[in-house]
Amino acid sequence: MAASGSEHATVIPGGFTVLSLKFREEDAAAHQLCVKEHRIRSEKNINRPQDRTLFILNIPPYCTQSVVTDMFQQFGPIESVELCEKPGESKSSSRNLSKHFRPPEKYCFRVGYVVFKKASSVTAVKCHPQSSPLIVSTKERPVKTGIHKWIEQYSQSVIPGQTLQTAVDDFMNEFDRQKKEEEVEEKEQEEEEEEEEGWVKVKKGIRGIKVRPHSQTANEKTLQKEKAKSERKELVNFYSWQHRNTQKEHLAELRKKFEEDKQKIALLRVQRKFKPY
């Protein structure tokens, strides 16, 4: 283990500071969190400002968003906390689903991005010594695990039908509205195009090239049809060379089967499969 003073923070090569994390004050073993300021050259995510964001590795599964917020509050006010399974990715919740429809979260170790309000908080975290661990569950805000957690989970999963119905209705209204908007937009666009002196532009396909169907299955079907057509035109066993060829093919087929069988036998012999008892 790297030399770590009781007062100094443990910094490992690579720039990460090692913090320790305990579930309860009295626990013997501790997890190690590795933290660093978030710095990526081509970061486009506006939710993770470079100077104020802390990047945390190895957050145990029982640390939810709120727990992480509580733990890091001691270093300064927090703007947002984001937890994800792998570094880099950000949640793609393009549509805001109601909580019943969200896919369940995986109960695994995660990485976190904590955005502080001030940049100084990040440095404060980085100077935190390893010897004083962060505590997940305290008396003031206990964190439930095990049986208690599962009972709570079960209770929360039981929802009355009306609640579900309203959630569905909300979503569908929104969905229908979007659809309608899209339709209107499309129409407008068409109209726009049409308005140019009343001419309609004919799309799809350039002259000389056959128009292919628009879906894969239809495409396959037409291809098959074409093939069948060309096959029908061909004469089978008409010329003597064709006849000879089919015989040759037949012989080759037999030979191949024979060889295959021989191969199987060889394999079985290797495996000693011919000892009856």
Add this chain to the structure above:
Amino acid sequence: MKKMRKKSVLPEAQDYKMESPDPSQIEEQDEKSVKVTKGPKRQAESTVSDNGVLQPLKMSKQELYKAPTVEEFNQLKEAENLFHCNLLKMQMDELLKEVALSEHRKNLLDFFVQQITHLLHTVPKSEVVELEDLSWLSGVEVPIRFIPKVAKGKFHMEPPESINLVGSYPLGTCIKPQVSVDLAVTIPATILHPMDAINQKYPQKRALYLAGLVQHLMSTKTVGSLRYSCLHGNRLRPLLLIKPRGKDSSSVTLRVHAVPPPNFLKPSRFHPQKNNVRTEWFTGVADKQQAELSEPPTPHYNSTILGDHLPLSHFQFLSANSTQCPAFRDVVALLKVWLRQRGLDQGAGCFCGFHASMLLAYLLSTHKVGKSMNAYQLFRNVLHFLASTDLTKNGITLAKNADTKAPSIPEFHMAFSVVFVDPSGHLNLCADMTTFTYKQIQHEALLSIKIWDDPTVDCFQALFMTTKAMIRTYDNVFYLSELVKLQASCKKLSLLNELMDHSGNYVLAAFPFILSLLQQGLGERIHLLAHSLPPDPEWSVDSAPPKHKNQPPLCVGLLLNLQHALCSLERGPPADSPKATEFRQMWGSRSELRRFQDGAITEAVLWSGSSVCQKRLILREIIAHLLQLHADIPGSCVRFVGQLDSLITVDKEDSTTGEEESLKVIQAYEDLSRKLWQLEGLPLSITSVQGAHQVIRCTQVFPPVPVKLDYSFFVGEKNPVGLMPKADKPCPYYITPIKVIVHMEGSGKWPSDHLAIHHIKAAFHVCLGELLNKHHKYRYHAKPTYLDVWKDGLAFRIHVAYHREPQILREALTPEGMLIYRDNPEAQSLELETQHKPYLTSTLHGLQQQHGCFGAVSRLSKRWLASQFLLEDIQEEPADLLVASLFLHSAPFDPPSSPQVGFLRFLYVLSTFDWRNNPLVVNLNQKLTAADYAELKNDFVVSRESLPAMFIATPNDKTVSVWTKEAPSVQMLQHAVMLAAKSLQVVQAQLVDSSLKQDIRVVFRPSLEAFDVLIHLVPKQVPLLAKAVDPPLVTFQQGVFKGSATTERALPIIDYDPVRLYLSELREAFGDLALFFYDPFGGTVIAVLWKPKAFESQSFKTTLMNARRVEVYNDVVSTVPNVEAILQDFHLIGEGLVKTVELRTEKWVI
């Protein structure tokens, strides 16, 4: 701190402790073998790789299209025309090569035979003594028991008249592994007297002569060991077994037969209707009046004496035949292998290689087969003849020009049950064979022909390579032990004449009568009654022959006819008909007069038993009753094999094994389905309601039972939605949700966006629930993904499905604007749930209707898988398919009709199937044709590398094996195969040998030796605790009563299993570091195995930091798992559920 893995040392295999090999070792081994396959590509020619995987065959064009030679052309033509499967011919050739004797061994044998012959010729002549005087023998016992000791006569030793090789060795039909060479030693005529045939005097002299030979041989040093045996279990025909010295001693035996000079006695004296053993002599009681008039015929004794006269002439006859027919030797060798695999070639009343040769000679002489036929054709014809000819009714004879004194076929039939007369016309070759053995041979031949005709079966494996052990072949098997009791049955059945005929062998005398008694009593309950052949005893030359009562137990096997086998009523004739007395006599006090609903008053026997499980015991009851009543055999002598039912017992009080419960659930499901169809007011109509749960195909290990709720046990009685568990109480009763898929009709109203479809489905769930509640007052709970309905004490989980949804999930647009379909896991899993699962469920339900015990076999098998922690790898559906294959492709057996035999075959198939080179094809509903099979196998070979380790193909799923795509891995499959092999061995040993007083449950107790950490759970929180393999004495109140209430106040807790939640959290958190194993049926321990790879020190990466800690050494950062914290997390995550975490640190250290 460092984690080190010591080499795990497994304790020696102690008696029958279950041994599971260390899975991690397997893993390591396998990684190696995987590497081998990924190695450099091999040349096209040597396509068989070292690790035994078939590679697709590549042949160059030149090779394929070159001009054929005449020889090759003929070979190919023959392969095409003669054999429906060329492979079989080649396999047979290989088999013959395998069993044939090598030249080296032949030379050794010839030398040895010469030596012995020479030795025997030098037997010194001895003085004439009285027959009773045995003083000239020292250290050698006579290999025969003198029953009545009074026998007068003279005896002396003299060198044999001649010594000849006979039997299979000179014929060239001798096969490995038990090579025995028959040597016929002719007793000089001076020793014998023409009247010796009467009253066993000749057999005694013969035995004495053998003893004399032994005494002479013992004085020399060339022989290895000398033992006595007897020919086909006939105690009057002792043999001398000589083994050479040295390393060949185990595999080579010289059998010395002592025979009289040819034509010493007139064959006509041994007509089956003549008597050669006098009652007075045998019983020792003078009964003058009876004696002269009607001495009973002694056909078996006669054929014994006669048989001794004929070995030389039989041998000449056979060698003449074998020189005529070139394939003679090969066919007999094949037949011997075939017979041996079926256990028919040894013991009293066997059908051995000699009989097979004689049969072939018969077929040749009657021109039923041609001389120039090849082995394949001849073998098939022999089987066909056996299958179609009933020698118990129409005997056959090899005698050409009938001797006028020879008995006729009907005369033979009167004396013997199976008739096959030898070339002399006097001897019945099948004298000792019982009707039942012949029926068994017929059955086997018929089955083999059927297998042969089926192009989809690997017939070579089924015909020659599979050993049909009694216990795996027959549905019910029982053993008759304490054979001394058969003496009493001889008395009871008044079999004095038979006893005399068999010269006091009460086992052989009584056994056929007992068997026909059972056949009569069991009637149409069984298809076939088969029995093991009493084995040939072997004993040392210095001890007396073993007594009859010391024989190993006799084994009887039954093939059940499930239509009638479980009938609890045996209806007899009307009370006033003459047959009624017969019926009463048959059943004794159990027969009662009964009046039936149709008004008839008949004799009847009613056996007890209401559930299927109890009814399975009816056969035992019948057998025990009949044996006690008619043969004086007490129940303690009859040992029935099988105690496995208790493992899947659902209700101990009613002693049911789930058949009734499953049926009840299916009825409830059908009722629900009807009600769903009748619902009105749905925006779209229902197009199908399909069950997609195992219980609906009767294969749920413990089917759900209707329950009533104890409201005081739960929280939230007032809650309109449902009850909640209480933290301080034990875990509530686990209510299994029964999955039902409801398809809604397609319509333009369905959106084409998958999220929207998801929401619409949720709306349907709410809507269906409300309607069901309105019309039928069912409690319900709608969720986005399903709808739970509480009906008659059972929970149904309804999933609404839309048939186009998987397709919509697959849709994608190319840049050119073309709609293409990309397969993705989401769509696949949806398809699996909504299409494959319901289809499989209904198909297997159909199978259950055809084969009554499919469900029970499947449940027992899955119970085993679960108990060995395998059910999560070989999941429910593949396990069901595997069991289904036992019924659909049972060759070379019949489809199982009892849970036990099905389970044994399940273990057998799992452990012996070549998963690496073959797909397991389950031809559900017979939809696949031979062409499909070929195509399927070719595809399999071509893309083996990318296919799952366990490949199960069905008619609907020929290329993917949807059920085994994720699991098992190669390692786990290998682990499962090994466990199955070991378990099979243990179970069979237990079932066969009653002296092993161990519990059959040992194979259901997993070995925990190999694991690194054991997490012990609080039993109170394990919902299925009562279903454990070893259920605890104290069970906990779980908030339910038996029986179903009509109206419930609230919805119960459905599908809440803390152990499963704990496991899934563990796997999500630590899946990269360890494997977790658990028995879902009441296990109280979770076994953890570290993954060795994860414990190697890795360099620091942001993507590889989970649950690890850093170590800095020389400015290089590496990470290792933070084991202490992980172990603490095991506790934390399962707080309230975990009792202790036991570290098995003998294999690793922190």
